[in-house]
Amino acid sequence: MRSDTDRKLRGILTDVLGLKPGQADRFESSTGLFGHLPELDSMAVAGLLTEMEDRLDIVVEDDEVDGELLETYGALLAFAEAKRAA
């Protein structure tokens, strides 16, 4: 069973990356994001973070965002889960 955060995060990535419905279902923890997906430039990452704040009801500080956070789907999900639990 996927968590609510997991489902919402896949939905956000679907919107930002313009994925076909269901495509994000195949993301695994190790699936690469920033640096692996050519579409994800800084403007797109900024949009991604703003949507995460909006849909997950969290606040992301700019200094929390580094390459590691956006390296894999698993890292981004762990960040979002921890933010929502805080």
Add this chain to the structure above:
Amino acid sequence: MKAASWPCPQPGGETAAEFALVADQARPRRLLIVPALFEEANKLRRLTVEVMRRLDAAGIDCFLSDLPGCNESATELRDVALNDWRAAATAATAHFAATHCLAIRGGALIAPDLPGWQLAPPRGAILLKGLLRARILATREAGREETKDALLTQGAQHGLELSGYMLGPAMLAGLQAAVPTGTATVIAQDLLGGSPLWLRAEPDYEAAQADALAAIVAVGLAQ
């Protein structure tokens, strides 16, 4: 539809020609379209024009002007304040004798208070936050650190380049404070039946979204 030019008020009180895309057959229903702002304008340009094509075919005159400092405008964007865009939109309303308005995203921050619609209007502060964040991330990629507060302090004095847009102090202050207002009906993205095109990392287009948006406006104008 064709390109037209019209006398648009500019910063400092002068008037200069701006281009507008118009579908004008002197029909009774005349819709001013206020486009999305900054990077979102690029992501939504095709949707905007495709909606105009559909409305033109449905018997509605449509008008989409360049904003001073954007696209073909000869004005320097750094000299433009958000209020200058409001003045331009208000003048366009009078020049084209618009009866209704469709504001797309940030266009709602500068749209005249005509009957009509706003597609997913954001607060100005949210638009600015996204632009600042993109700059901070891009700078970090380049191995340097900037903070939002330091950028805003710098911007208040000298302006800031954000995502290729040179925004002056007045534009930055205007964005911080701007909220969508007016009596227009808000159209949520959900009603277009697809994910938001302005969020896409790459410019994209879905004909079904243009169909849906044009239908909402055309049906509303027929009532």
